[in-house]
Amino acid sequence: MIEIKNLVVEIEGNRILNGLDLTVRDGEVAAIMGPNGSGKSTLSYVIAGKEEYEVLEGEILLDGENILELEPYERAARGVFLAFQYPLEIPGVATMSFLKAILNAQLKARGEAELTTPDFMRRVKAAAERLQINQDMLKRALNVGFSGGEKKRMEILQMALLQPSFCILDETDSGLDIDALRIVAEGVNALRDGKRSFLVITHYQRLLNHIVPDTVHVMSKGRIVRTGDRELALELEASGYADYVTEAA
Amino acid sequence: MTDITPIRTQAETQLLDYLRHPRSSLPVGDGSVIRRADAIARLEREGLPNRRVEEWKYTDLRALLREAAPPAERPSAADIAEARAQARVFADVAAVRLDFVNGHLAAQDAPPAGVTVIGLAQALAEEHPVLSNLNRVDVAGGNASYELNRAFLSDGVVVHVAAEQAVAQPLHLRFVNRGGAPFSTAPRVLVVLDKRASLTVLESHEGDVAAQPNSVVEFVLADDAQLEHARVNTEAAGTIALSTITAVVGTRAAFRSVNLHAGTSVSRHQLFVAYEGEDARVTLGGVTVLSGTQHADTTLVVDHAVPGGESRELFKTVIDGEAKGVFQGKIVVRPDAQKTDGRMMSAALLLSPDATMNNKPELEIWADDVQCAHGATCGELDDELLFYLTARGLPREEAEALLLQAFIGEALELVTDEAIREAMTGLAIDRLAKLA
Ligand SMILES: Nc1ncnc2c1ncn2[C@@H]1O[C@H](COP(=O)(O)OP(=O)(O)OP(=O)(O)O)[C@@H](O)[C@H]1O
Numbered sequence: 001m002i003e004i005k006n007l008v009v010e011i012e013g014n015r016i017l018n019g020l021d022l023t024v025r026d027g028e029v030a031a032i033m034g035p036n037g038s039g040k041s042t043l044s045y046v047i048a049g050k051e052e053y054e055v056l057e058g059e060i061l062l063d064g065e066n067i068l069e070l071e072p073y074e075r076a077a078r079g080v081f082l083a084f085q086y087p088l089e090i091p092g093v094a095t096m097s098f099l100k101a102i103l104n105a106q107l108k109a110r111g112e113a114e115l116t117t118p119d120f121m122r123r124v125k126a127a128a129e130r131l132q133i134n135q136d137m138l139k140r141a142l143n144v145g146f147s148g149g150e151k152k153r154m155e156i157l158q159m160a161l162l163q164p165s166f167c168i169l170d171e172t173d174s175g176l177d178i179d180a181l182r183i184v185a186e187g188v189n190a191l192r193d194g195k196r197s198f199l200v201i202t203h204y205q206r207l208l209n210h211i212v213p214d215t216v217h218v219m220s221k222g223r224i225v226r227t228g229d230r231e232l233a234l235e236l237e238a239s240g241y242a243d244y245v246t247e248a249a
Numbered sequence: 250m251t252d253i254t255p256i257r258t259q260a261e262t263q264l265l266d267y268l269r270h271p272r273s274s275l276p277v278g279d280g281s282v283i284r285r286a287d288a289i290a291r292l293e294r295e296g297l298p299n300r301r302v303e304e305w306k307y308t309d310l311r312a313l314l315r316e317a318a319p320p321a322e323r324p325s326a327a328d329i330a331e332a333r334a335q336a337r338v339f340a341d342v343a344a345v346r347l348d349f350v351n352g353h354l355a356a357q358d359a360p361p362a363g364v365t366v367i368g369l370a371q372a373l374a375e376e377h378p379v380l381s382n383l384n385r386v387d388v389a390g391g392n393a394s395y396e397l398n399r400a401f402l403s404d405g406v407v408v409h410v411a412a413e414q415a416v417a418q419p420l421h422l423r424f425v426n427r428g429g430a431p432f433s434t435a436p437r438v439l440v441v442l443d444k445r446a447s448l449t450v451l452e453s454h455e456g457d458v459a460a461q462p463n464s465v466v467e468f469v470l471a472d473d474a475q476l477e478h479a480r481v482n483t484e485a486a487g488t489i490a491l492s493t494i495t496a497v498v499g500t501r502a503a504f505r506s507v508n509l510h511a512g513t514s515v516s517r518h519q520l521f522v523a524y525e526g527e528d529a530r531v532t533l534g535g536v537t538v539l540s541g542t543q544h545a546d547t548t549l550v551v552d553h554a555v556p557g558g559e560s561r562e563l564f565k566t567v568i569d570g571e572a573k574g575v576f577q578g579k580i581v582v583r584p585d586a587q588k589t590d591g592r593m594m595s596a597a598l599l600l601s602p603d604a605t606m607n608n609k610p611e612l613e614i615w616a617d618d619v620q621c622a623h624g625a626t627c628g629e630l631d632d633e634l635l636f637y638l639t640a641r642g643l644p645r646e647e648a649e650a651l652l653l654q655a656f657i658g659e660a661l662e663l664v665t666d667e668a669i670r671e672a673m674t675g676l677a678i679d680r681l682a683k684l685a
Pocket residue numbers: 011012014016034035036037038039040041042043085
């Protein structure tokens with residue numbers, strides 16, 4: 001379970017998160033929607049531990065432990081995973097060796113044994129097949145020259161491999177064609193096991209037809225301004241954010 | 250005052266003193282291709298190069314060389330045995346070895362079929378015709394480092410590959426320095442490939458002594474010849490290393506040289522390439538890793554004199570501490586060299602605020618129908634990439650190491666042979682690990 005309490009965050013003197021409260025229970029799929037610039041990506045970066053954000057107030061509890069003082073890799077080892085809105089290209093690092101390095105680093109941080117190469121290969125292959133990622137892509141440098149949709153799929157592949165307990169998907173649906181959207185959603189749904197929780201950031205109701213959320217939150221100006229169930233997403237699709245933007249101002 | 254008395258530094262005085270009593274007995278008089286006297290006269294006239302000499306602006310040898318070490322004596326049999334036993338670089342690569350200990354040719358394996366290996370002393374004594382291939386690259390002539398090698402020439406070897414011979418096993422030029430007190434060395438190697446011959450040459454420089462080596466290795470490739478050269482320098486701290494590679498490439502010849510610099514305190518590595526035949530291809534690559542107060546200079550001139558030449562240069566430098574990197578790269582395209590295709594890139598990563606890099610890429614183009622480009626970058630490790638990697642679970646140091654390996658990996662990729670590339674990658678990773 002993740003509990004975010006009264007989170008106040010600035011970057012370069014600009015206040016982006018403004019007393020944000022949010023709880024995602026074990027097994028819950030929570031969706032966040034909200035206008036551009038409302039702070040959704042900022043929230044996901046702060047949870048993952050990006051350095052340049054200044055947390056002025058509040059706490060983020062992961063299963064009761066405040067993770068704000070932890071390094072990003074320590075948060076990852078405790079199960080935090082962020083699928084980036086814009087996955088980065090890493091020239092010179094082969095995807096396969098990257099996958100092996102991150103998986104082994106997490107196992108090591110948790111004091112678990114590293115996977116043998118055949119076990120590792122089996123896991124990667126199975127996940128890649130489910131996401132329809134071909135083997136050639138795994139041989140290339142990570143994300144270099146991948147299409148927008150391929151990069152997003154590669155994020156979900158990493159998520160499937162690392163088996164995190166708290167998954168943040170930041171606009172994973174943007175840039176995906178209709179088929180890819182379905183494949184990615186199925187990949188995510190396959191990871192739903194009643195314990196693992198998800199924070200799904202999206203602009204489109206369509207994704208939520210595939211990944212059906214338990215709760216929907218509206219974010220505006222660095223706060224959660226409304227919480228409801230999946231009906232709320234449909235309502236937003238019809239009426240837009242106008243009410244919330246003025247309300248929060 | 251009309252008389253100008255050159256004010257000599259201590260090192261210059263020492264060098265000229267050593268030359269008055271040469272230890273080497275090589276026949277290098279006026280009748281030989283070496284003509285040592287010319288080089289000595291030049292040193293008397295010009296002294297060591299300093300920052301007022303354009304090509305030495307960033308590597309002021311006069312200031313850097315405070316104390317000139319005496320030329321090394323011929324090593325004893327025991328020294329040779331120990332030096333050979335301590336050599337590590339490319340130890341796992343099967344190769345035919347030519348071992349230089351303290352600058353003297355000390356031992357050699359039997360050459361492979363089609364390859365002739367002659368000691369430089371013997372070749373000079375016999376006035377062997379293959380020696381006409383020495384000093385063929387114009388831009389090397391008059392170069393201070395090259396001329397110093399000529400003045401102090403201690404020993405060397407000539408390798409000749411007959412036409413059509415595709416030599417499978419690499420030839421390993423192994424330079425090992427060993428001993429207590431510092432000394433200087435000036436070995437010279439000439440490698441000549443006749444038409445359609447092919448050869449891989451490994452070159453390693455290592456040792457536990459603060460030596461002052463100045464090596465020259467000259468390659469001459471006849472038409473359609475192919476040469477792959479992989480070079481590693483892991484010499485001890487305190488070492489002031491000068492080195493020059495020259496290459497003459499004939500029609501459709503292919504020359505490739507990749508260097509890993511992972512040692513010494515001060516170094517200047519020069520590459521001078523001259524295109525003599527059309528449509529030749531040259532690839533030059535380098536990785537330099539520096540820390541502390543190290544200084545490393547890579548200077549190259551690629552001289553396209555004939556049409557259709559292709560050249561690729563990719564150099565990567567990682568600099569930590571107060572170390573200083575220098576890259577000076579020049580592509581010359583002469584009026585006749587139409588359809589030249591040249592691309593040069595030097596990229597540096599600075600890991601500390603006191604690290605410096607001097608990048609000086611130059612194009613000198615006299616022909617109109619050419620494709621040439623150069624670039625130079627100098628930056629720090631990308632924070633966004635580091636965050637991406639750490640958010641996936643890599644501790645910061647591991648994330649940095651991965652990015653550094655990726656950065657230098659691009660240049661090491663230029664090494665075609667897998668075993669050689671892996672040996673160099675392993676050494677580079679070891680060197681990077683010592684930065685932390
Ligand atoms: N380095 C920065 N300096 C100043 N302002 C920043 C910085 N980074 C982000 N911001 C601002 O923070 C606000 C929130 O940005 P964020 O990326 O979190 O929005 P978002 O809700 O994810 O938007 P989108 O829907 O477009 O992805 C924006 O106004 C943005 O300009």
